[in-house]
Amino acid sequence: AQSVTQPDIHITVSEGASLELRCNYSYGATPYLFWYVQSPGQGLQLLLKYFSGDTLVQGIKGFEAEFKRSQSSFNLRKPSVHWSDAAEYFCAVDTGGFKTIFGAGTRLFVKA
Amino acid sequence: DVKVTQSSRYLVKRTGEKVFLECVQDMDHENMFWYRQDPGLGLRLIYFSYDVKMKEKGDIPEGYSVSREKKERFSLILESASTNQTSMYLCASSLGSGQGAYGYTFGSGTRLTVV
Numbered sequence: 001a002q003s004v005t006q007p008d009i010h011i012t013v014s015e016g017a018s019l020e021l022r023c024n025y026s027y028g029a030t031p032y033l034f035w036y037v038q039s040p041g042q043g044l045q046l047l048l049k050y051f052s053g054d055t056l057v058q059g060i061k062g063f064e065a066e067f068k069r070s071q072s073s074f075n076l077r078k079p080s081v082h083w084s085d086a087a088e089y090f091c092a093v094d095t096g097g098f099k100t101i102f103g104a105g106t107r108l109f110v111k112a
Numbered sequence: 113d114v115k116v117t118q119s120s121r122y123l124v125k126r127t128g129e130k131v132f133l134e135c136v137q138d139m140d141h142e143n144m145f146w147y148r149q150d151p152g153l154g155l156r157l158i159y160f161s162y163d164v165k166m167k168e169k170g171d172i173p174e175g176y177s178v179s180r181e182k183k184e185r186f187s188l189i190l191e192s193a194s195t196n197q198t199s200m201y202l203c204a205s206s207l208g209s210g211q212g213a214y215g216y217t218f219g220s221g222t223r224l225t226v227v
Contacts (some may be wrong), residue, residue: 036214043116043202043218090155098143098162100216102155 002027004051004093006103013081021076021106023091031096032073039087118203120221129188135203144186149200193226
């Protein structure tokens with residue numbers, strides 16, 4: 001069955017430190033891959049997407065993600081975290097046909 | 113930028129009431145979606161629509177219905193609200209077939225409490 005796994009329920013990093021949020025998916029072919037961010041009490045905002053081509057994709061707010069086919073992973077990274085990055089992050093997979101599978105989310109805490 | 117507007121941020125309704133959640137998008141997006149978000153359960157698709165007057169059930173349609181009379185507006189209806197429908201409701205829209213290469217644009221959400 002198709003699935004998206006975000007192994008970390010929550011992560012705490014210091015402001016200025018680097019960040020990597022993990023995402024693994026289970027799907028027979030290469031899906032469309034997305035990362036969204038949700039600030040408290042808000043809807044989700046699209047950070048970046050991958051559907052073909054260069055496996056390193058750049059997004060908004062200084063985020064990037066790398067697609068690794070051999071590992072079925074699409075990890076999100078940021079070289080230097082800001083306090084305003086504290087939020088919940090969702091990885092999502094679109095396998096076609098209007099059905100998108102969201103991961104359970106990873107909540108990021110940023111400490112001063 | 114595409115904007116998706118949900119009419120209410122917070123809503124409190126009584127058990128048994130008929131509840132309407134409204135969603136409007138200001139671009140020419142064909143597809144619109146309703147999700148509910150609950151702690152520990154993530155986002156679950158209730159209904160979606162790929163064209164005016166067209167609708168399809170998602171993963172948890174029971175107790176809900178939808179209406180799409182105009183392209184820009186997609187309404188979620190709780191026929192008889194129950195306490196287990198207390199949740200955050202998120203509307204989203206997208207351009208093209210499925211999410212495809214475009215991704216979703218989400219509204220800010222409606223937090224519904226049924227008492």
